Amino acid sequence: MLQKSIKQYLEYLKLSGIQDIYFSGQKTPSQKKKKVVMETDHAELLSALEEKYRNCNKCSLWKGRNKFCYGNGDPQAKLMLIGEGPGADEDRTGKVFVGRAGQLLTKMLQAINLSRDEVYIANIVKCRPPDNRNPLPEEKQACLPYLKEQISIIQPKILLLLGRVAAVTLLETDLPLKAFRETEYEFMGIRTFVTYHPSALLRNPGWKKFAWIDLQNVQREYQSL
């Protein structure tokens, strides 16, 4: 109710020609400008790198590629999600997590009050492995520098690894997913959590209750930032 009245009041001010309102403790226009400039820098850098790597042929996955899937989301996201690799829908569109698994991921984020635009999502490999097989060690190693570069630019505060492939690759430990979920890790100095890949949840809906526990944990950490 209160939110609705505030929204209506803001709409009224906007219609009255008032574009900016500053509360005490709020960022000044010059601080805001600086933030916008920084956001642009991050976005421009990521988009320049995406362009640079678009025709990469460092591993054999380029041969079956329709679209290179670099990553999507807020270039300054506090939470970055990392999956395994593009599937058929991603390969067709060039966007990450847009198929059924992507739709489930969107719902999972909504459940912890986050939209896709507030996070950044990328994969271990940027080109689709044939028949959705797991990426091979040499493919992961060839592609990993691109992901590390993305992480360095975005500088998230929390990483959430989706599935065992992402966890085994980045944490360099071979554990069952259940064991990965029980521990908090650090990757590139960033607090790192592991949960199920949404594709695994589509195949095993009974695991959603465990993923929900992981998401709530991440939400707590996110809210405390």
Ligand code: SF4
């Ligand atoms: S998966 Fe990565 S390393 Fe392999 S061709 Fe695609 S962009 Fe290059």
